[in-house]
Amino acid sequence: MSDRAAARAAxxxxxxxxxxxxxxxxxxxxxxxxxxxxxxxxxxxATAAQVPSAVDGVRVVTQVVGTVRAL
Incomplete structure (x- = not known):
């Protein structure tokens, strides 16, 4: 289980x-x-393949949100 400090470092x-x-x-x-x-x-x-499933023991999740634009 990852705490907030470990997740921030990751x-x-x-x-x-x-x-x-x-x-x-x-x-x-x-x-x-x-x-x-x-x-x-x-x-x-398509970019998800380049994202690791974990970093320094912290789980990494992905979500497709599309292009982000400033309002």
Missing amino acids: KSSLVHQLGAVPGVAGVGLARRDAEYVVKVDLVDA
């Missing part, structure tokens, strides 16, 4: 890994099944 590491990957709309934290996970928002499902 998020920071994953942001560096995915920073140049096109199709990543955002990276954040979320609660799933009573634990913290790193959540990666994607423009399309």
